[in-house]
Amino acid sequence: MIKTSVLLFFMVFAFNCNAQNIETVNKVKSSYQKCLNSGSGMKNCSIEYYNQSDSLLNVAYKNLKLKLSSKEQSKLKKEQLDWLKKRDLYFEKIYADTKKEGHFIEGSSDFDMVIFDEKANYVFSRVKEIIKRI
Template identity: 30%
Template sequence: MRNLIILLALFLCSKAYSQSQQTALDTLEIRYQQCLGNSHNMYSCAVTYYKQLDSLLNTTLRYLYSSLNTGRQQKLQEEQLAWETKKEEYFKKIDERVEKMHKRTMEGLDDEMISTDNKAAFIKERLTTLLNI
């Protein structure tokens, strides 16, 4: 009975954490859209959003590593390494595309903003996946 209560408490804490992180993610998204809606410094909006998502991703990963059993930690670590490899490849392609576009466009910051937005979306997708573990 005692073990059941402990497991239930851990489950509820995990659910509460996941919900608070989802709320944080939703709040970041709302702030980002509001910032973009101002039509000023849109590149700065994208950079801030990207950094905040990356920070939330790192916080979520640290929490998951500390709360999962050894077997699930190992699986998460393997999945994260595979994701990191995909991220590096994807970001490299985006950066190469932006570099080519700089030569054809007048406004380099527009290209950088779109690139940063795409990178943020990639991180957000991973974060959403992790919040549903």
């Protein structure tokens, strides 16, 4: 847990210092794939992946906001609130669809891994959108 927190701190710091580029997102995805390839703790890999996507989204959002006028900041805030509503609906849909497909038992590690993976990928799409605007 401490190792993960330290890694996340350095990733967020690097993300902040390196003018937030898509390369940072790709590094997180690469690290995630290496974690999955290890074959152990895959559910934890996907949870960490999601947490990293959320952290990077917060950093990118704050950095974009700093570059905007107050009027543009208000517009960005509304846009982000709308996106959060869509995100929540999408997350509900992924859960329902994954449950409905029946490939994984609800609540199992595999089920949770798929859910967190899908959630992270959705959030990373938003991160990339924001980065392009910085």
